Every structure is written in structure tokens, then in C-alpha cells.
Amino acid sequence: MSEETTRYLVTLVVNGVVREAAVPARRLLSDFLRHDLGLTGTHVGCEHGVCGACTVLLDGEPVRSCLTFAVTVDGHEVTTVEGLAGDNELSPVQRAFTECHGLQCGFCTPGFLCAVTAFLRDNPAPTEEEALEAVSGNLCRCTGYQNIIKAVHRAAEIQAETQGRPEDRGGRA
């Protein structure tokens, strides 16, 4: 059988739900999420790891889904932007981006939201420098970044205010 016709059954827990599809080995995780699972919240920009739009959480850690093969992460857990919010409520990071106008066209936003969610989980009260470093791997061509940085700090505030209400904590990670 040629390389291309060989398909691998890939099973992931995506946003808490077991999802599977049979795909060629070369299927990128980004395309697996978008094309095979229909989760188009994860955006694809540069496809070589520079822009950060495709960032998702793999076992809780942010990774570039365009630089990961779906078959490699068979059996693992993935959280996409669709999985960040609670049932009827935005996550603290999503609320902060809305409040601070941390987005305009929204193309880069899913990547920022995933990266910042994991960052604030590990560092709930970041300095200015730490916040800059945290988003340095994500490109935005609209906002000029100032409001994104504000949103990171605002998200930290919201998270601190809502501590003790676990349903409001960012992400499933």
C-alpha cells in the first residue's frame, strides 16, 4: 500500500469529548481539528510555526498544531478555543480580550487565547515583561499588541477575583 493511502485511526480527547478519524500520517493536527473534526475555531496562518494562530493546548501545554502530526498525538488530550469557555460564560481570558479590545479581525485570537490561558494558569500574576514574553510567539496584524497586553493583565485580575469559583477558571487544562 502506498504511503498516501495508508490511514491511521487517530483518537483524541478534544475539549473533553472523545473524537476520532482515520487520516494519512501527514495530516497536521491543525487540519485534523479543522477538516476532520470540523472544529474551525483553530486558525491556520503561516503553517511553519511563526504566527501562532494555530496554537492549541496539548495535554494542557500550548503547542503549534501546524507543527504537530495528528498521528503523533494519538491518545492525547487537546483543548481548542472552542473548549475554553464554560457552559454559558466566557473564560476569564476571553472576557478580558473582549473588555480590553484585545482583538479586531479575530484571526489571531484563538492562538492568543490558548497561549494566554496556559500562561496565566502557570503564572497567575505576571509582570509586564513576563506578559510580553508570553505572547511574543503570536503575531497580530491589527491591534498593535497594546490592548492584548492589557487583556493579559485584566485576565489575571478576573481570574484572581473569581478564584474559588472553579467554573470560571480558564480552560480545561
Next chain:
Amino acid sequence: MKPPPFAYHAPVSVDEALAALAETGPHGKVLAGGQSLIPLLNMRLAAPSHLVDINRIGELDTIAARPGGVRVGALARHAAVERSAEAAAVLPLLRQALALVAHPVIRNRGTVVGSLVHADPSAEMPAVLALLGGSVRLARLGGEREVAAADFFTGPMESAIGPGELAVSAFFPVPPPRSGTAFREVARRHGDYAVAGMAALVTLDEDLRIAAARVACVSVGPAPVVIDLSDACGRRPAASVSWDAVAAAVRDGIDPDGDIHATAEYRRHLTGVLAVRALKDAARNAGTEAVDE
């Protein structure tokens, strides 16, 4: 921007991986973190017909910090090595350099050994291995060899690894007592490959004079360029070294190329400036690290 088709191998042990690599020979390529390989595949700059994915081989996900050095397994991610308090305690240079490797998200996936095998002359970790005189352990079906850094980096994106071989670990030796290290670089954007930069090592004598000094420069040659600057520093305390002469020795020791990011002359100048800063940092760290012994 999609990878070309390939036959996929998913070994769960080193033995299985070596068997797959032996079978595929020159057509086989190892996939570890994929942060360099997958961009090359997406841009169709590489099209190996077989990929041997080592991500399921738990025995390669190791970081062993010993008094003599740190051995990093092929599946240890940059982020894990950067976070390792044990590794940072014996060899602060690992953390100093890793903080400059791409972005945090890339470091979550990329591996230290993968970066060494990729052998990008602009990358930080090859310079660290070259500076410390470390080595890479290459396994093949029925044997293994340990290749010194000086012999491992053979050209831009080229290393001594042969068909059928798997880099299973790298060893970063701890420098002598009263040593300090630093990493300095300049990149056009945060997280980019450096226009120029280096890892620096300074060893002080008992009177806190510089007994040995060297740097390993990135982005100025086909492989990391190691320059011994012990003579240029003279046996003096850092405060009375003739740093202009040290910068000149560095500029004379490299032969950089110009490209879209920087002219050769600018790179040469920058490398001299950064070397002085890195060596001063390293000398300062040698003083403070000596206290811990």
C-alpha cells in the same frame, strides 16, 4: 504548505526505532519535536520517504543531572530541560541558552537533541554543546558511538549522524570549578534566530584572575565557531582585561557571511561587542558560582 506523503513508523522502544532506521537507511528521517523538521516538510524543502516518529519512546524522555554534567535524552523537550532545577543547578548555561530558543510555545514541543541534530549554525544549543566540549550518543542496530561536539557539527544543517543512526542523548559536561557562563545574542525580533550571539565560559584561578576564557559563536560560520580567548584576556581580573583587544581577537577569529538580515561586517562587529558582554557576564557569574562550591 502541506507536508509531502511519507511512510510512517511509530516505534515504542529504541530497539524498534533502530530496526526501522536500519531498514529505511538513507530514506529514513527521525521525527522528535518536529519544530524544525515539520516546517521543512510543510515548505517542501525536505521530503523523506520514511519518518520514524520517536515520540512514543518513553525511555528517551530523560534528563539526568550529575555532578559531572547533564545527559539529555532524545525526547526531553526544551521546556522540560529549561524547567529542570537539577540541570540548572549543575549547569546554569542550559537555562541561560534555552530562554533564547524560539518562543515558549515552540519550546514545549522542540527537543534539545533534535536541535543538535538539526545543526542550524544559528541555533543556541549546538553552540552550548560546542562551548562545553560535550558529545552526542549515536545508536544504530548493534552498536553505538559517542561523537564529540567538535566532530559532530560538520556543516550548516549537517551533522556526523549517518543513515540508520539515532541520536539517543547528548552530554553537556560541567566546566571546572570557579567557572561562569553566559549567553548573549541579538535577534531582529524576539525569538528569531540570532543575527549574532554566543555562549561564553570563563574560569577564574584562586586569585580570581581569568585562567581560561572561550566563546562559541552562532550565525558566523557553517557550524558553531569556538574561539579560545584565554591569551587575549591575559591572566588578569575581569576588571583590568583589555576588552578592546578581546573584541578584536573575536573579530579576527570569525569569517561571517552577509545576508538579508545583516552584512558580514555588521555581524563581525556585533559578534565582537557581544563577546565582551558575554565574557563579562560569565566572569561575574564565575565569581558568584564559586561561592556555592
